[in-house]
Amino acid sequence: MSTALEFHHRVSQFLFREARLLDERRWAEWEELYLEDGVYWAPATPEQPDPVNHVSLIFENQLLRKVRIARFASPAAPSLHPFPRTAHIVTNIMIDAHDTKSGALSVNSRFLMIEYRRGVQRFYGGAYAHDLVETAGAFLIRQKKVDLVNCEGPLESSSIWF
Amino acid sequence: MTTIIDKKTATIDVGALVEPDRVHRSLYTDPAIFDLEMERIWRNTWIYVGHESQVKEPGQYYATTIGKEPVLLTRHSDGNFYVLYNRCAHKGALLVGDSCGKSKELRCCYHGWRFDLDGALLGIPLEQGYDDTRFDRKGPEANMARAARAESYRGFVFASLSEGVPNLKTWLGGVASSIDNMVDRAPEGELEVAGGVLRYEHDCNWKFFIENLNDMMHPMVAHQSSSLTARVVAKKELAPDAPVPSAIEIIAPFTESYSFFDDMGVHAFDYGHGYSGGKTSIHAKYSDIPEYNQLMEAAYGKDRVAEIMTVNRHNTIFYPSATIKGAIQTMRVVRPVAVDKTIIESWTFRLKGAPDELLQRSILYCNLINSSANLVGPDDQESYRRQQLGLESQSKDWVTMHRDFGKDEEIAPGHLYAKGSSDISFRNQYRAWKKYMTEGAL
Numbered sequence: 389m390s391t392a393l394e395f396h397h398r399v400s401q402f403l404f405r406e407a408r409l410l411d412e413r414r415w416a417e418w419e420e421l422y423l424e425d426g427v428y429w430a431p432a433t434p435e436q437p438d439p440v441n442h443v444s445l446i447f448e449n450q451l452l453r454k455v456r457i458a459r460f461a462s463p464a465a466p467s468l469h470p471f472p473r474t475a476h477i478v479t480n481i482m483i484d485a486h487d488t489k490s491g492a493l494s495v496n497s498r499f500l501m502i503e504y505r506r507g508v509q510r511f512y513g514g515a516y517a518h519d520l521v522e523t524a525g526a527f528l529i530r531q532k533k534v535d536l537v538n539c540e541g542p543l544e545s546s547s548i549w550f
Numbered sequence: 551m552t553t554i555i556d557k558k559t560a561t562i563d564v565g566a567l568v569e570p571d572r573v574h575r576s577l578y579t580d581p582a583i584f585d586l587e588m589e590r591i592w593r594n595t596w597i598y599v600g601h602e603s604q605v606k607e608p609g610q611y612y613a614t615t616i617g618k619e620p621v622l623l624t625r626h627s628d629g630n631f632y633v634l635y636n637r638c639a640h641k642g643a644l645l646v647g648d649s650c651g652k653s654k655e656l657r658c659c660y661h662g663w664r665f666d667l668d669g670a671l672l673g674i675p676l677e678q679g680y681d682d683t684r685f686d687r688k689g690p691e692a693n694m695a696r697a698a699r700a701e702s703y704r705g706f707v708f709a710s711l712s713e714g715v716p717n718l719k720t721w722l723g724g725v726a727s728s729i730d731n732m733v734d735r736a737p738e739g740e741l742e743v744a745g746g747v748l749r750y751e752h753d754c755n756w757k758f759f760i761e762n763l764n765d766m767m768h769p770m771v772a773h774q775s776s777s778l779t780a781r782v783v784a785k786k787e788l789a790p791d792a793p794v795p796s797a798i799e800i801i802a803p804f805t806e807s808y809s810f811f812d813d814m815g816v817h818a819f820d821y822g823h824g825y826s827g828g829k830t831s832i833h834a835k836y837s838d839i840p841e842y843n844q845l846m847e848a849a850y851g852k853d854r855v856a857e858i859m860t861v862n863r864h865n866t867i868f869y870p871s872a873t874i875k876g877a878i879q880t881m882r883v884v885r886p887v888a889v890d891k892t893i894i895e896s897w898t899f900r901l902k903g904a905p906d907e908l909l910q911r912s913i914l915y916c917n918l919i920n921s922s923a924n925l926v927g928p929d930d931q932e933s934y935r936r937q938q939l940g941l942e943s944q945s946k947d948w949v950t951m952h953r954d955f956g957k958d959e960e961i962a963p964g965h966l967y968a969k970g971s972s973d974i975s976f977r978n979q980y981r982a983w984k985k986y987m988t989e990g991a992l
Contacts, residue, residue: 442746443916445923458779465775467928541749545928
């Protein structure tokens, strides 16, 4: 296998693993995929320039991700009882940029999240843009941006990261 | 008990569905009642349409709904705004198919009829075809129809689809001061819509949302999993001397004590309006933004700024269609769709002349509290949904609103007050509901 192909395979495996950790509710392991200052961002409009001057569906730093994870374990969250089940499917993975010197890379992909809770199945889909950094042979997330095709809504309640 | 819904004649005695201290479950579950509400409430009073800053320039339009009616807020070259029915005078197609834009005229996508931004017909292809027919091209039938009334209060545009309403300021009454306070918080004395909109679909009746706003008995229960958890996680993760992040300042107060919410108090006014909080609220303890304070003092003077900042209301309700948080410059707008489906829009406002941090804090607030994917709102929405499902049960017909009944304090004619835990807000809303539903007009 060529180096490029091998690298692409490693990147894909990383994205698949990230999706799998969400589906298997391995939240702490999922959180460890992020840099300490890494962010998760799901904008509320297409081509939204930033998460600060415009509302977002989700914009979370590490502290807020940890709050969400702790909430998942709370017995007092009616919207999580019954707990949603999800399947995240990641595909069309392309490496848009790769700086071998700094280890920074931008990965674009498409995803589909199927969510089931209390008798209703919902579909969310769109594009992922992962800004990753490779250190000591492992990838970490600087930013995961999720552009839902229907980000402008109206959207129903959802609690699991897309 | 008298028969409220007569199954033989299929008539409903709506007046009998509301008593001073309880309401009938069918208010939330019966599609016929929903249809009546759309006629007798939503077509019969002032409904929030949009903000003037959304149509700043001539030619700008914003499409929305009043109950089931598609409407447009437009700005004409005469400088005035208009509220028009979004319906071509020809064969009825929506003239505007997107949500907002700018155009010299509104041209129908189907047969090319053209209208000015005040609704006046500008032209029809092969116009002479209507010569010698009953259709009068110069008459009102040829124009887009206008809402019967449209007025702005300090930039907030409301419209009524029927004539029989008092002027907007009179109708707002005691809650106009909440708009005043929100606008007065701008160093330049004006607001503008900024930061986009969140549209959150609720699978429940619109009244559950409106009731929830000044329901002070729910936050410490329904928001335990988010607010209390945020407190615990922040304590664990942050150094003891670290500044409290804005996100935690925003989420943590949702689990203040019963006595805190009691002290916030609830004010109730005619037409179903009201607000909670006054001198304090769950928004009172956000960190200062020194540059903002300086700009405010330069604009208004120290004493006036102190007066403005002392007012710290939580939710103000403009029954039935909108609610604002003046202290954090956000607004939520109610768009009922069906008896069990409602869209809640969440808007943020820029205080003109204020530093960007203010708008950014409003945006952060909406991300954390009002987004469909946030940590707080889904627990409210789930509770409403469970009410929607639970009230299908025929085991009990009545929903209780008895807490502290008979203990309201009359501050002035048409202005009642009670402690936060009182059901005063619900009773006040249904007093107005009954009036609208049985007397038709105000």
